[in-house]
Amino acid sequence: MTVKEQLLAVCQNYASKRIASYRDExxxxxxxxxxxxxxxxxxxxxxxxxxxxxxxxxxxxxxxxLKTLDTLKLINPKTNHTSVVLGSIVKTNASNFFISTSIGAIELEGTTYFGISLLSPIGQLLKNKVVGDSIEFNGNKHTIVAIK
Known part of the structure; x- marks a missing residue:
């Protein structure tokens, strides 16, 4: 299973647990x-x-x-991207992001990824950026070094 497939599975599991919890409640x-x-x-x-x-x-x-889970279903983990879109893994000089849903930190194979939504403030800044582009968020400069 690729890193992107694993990240997507974590996000889908998170959304599914939330759905079950709300239905129970x-x-x-x-x-x-x-x-x-x-x-x-x-x-x-x-x-x-x-x-x-x-x-x-x-x-x-x-x-x-349920909308979150529907959004996650749009992600094809086998697709690599050249710009930041839904489903991208974005590596910057400061952090790693998985553009999916706002889930927070995901630890995977000794690396931390932050699950973020394209609609989040940092997601909006990263949207459609390419390798070499930089953004500033909360006083920190992030330069994109890789996109998958």
Whole structure:
């Protein structure tokens, strides 16, 4: 398995775990709402208000996680790139990036890669850059030395 395939698998696993977690949380909240409805003979549903808010938040997070997984499915790990696009591994003089989803640091074979989204601030700076180009982010200069 190539480095890019391994990085993609880590990102897909991360997104899949988030999806499962949000789905579990949604089911738990739905059960709580049903139990509150059954045990509440009065017209007082103040307890359900917070549960409905939590349900809505988790549904939004689930939608975002599903979109993340869909975005990751667009990455072909066998493709090498000449400019920074979705699916690129970008090596700079300071850090290594995998343009995929905002996942943070990924340790792989003794090397640290940062999973970042093209929509993130640094992703926007790196977008469409080529080897030899430089960006400045948080006071640090990054010069691109390789793109895969």
């Amino acid at each position: 949604i089911e738990t909240i739905k059960e709580s709402i049903e139990n509150n409805d059954k045990s509440n003979d009065e017209d007082d549903d103040s307890g359900n208000g917070k549960l409905f808010n939590d349900l809505e938040k988790n549904a939004q997070h689930l939608t975002e996680a």
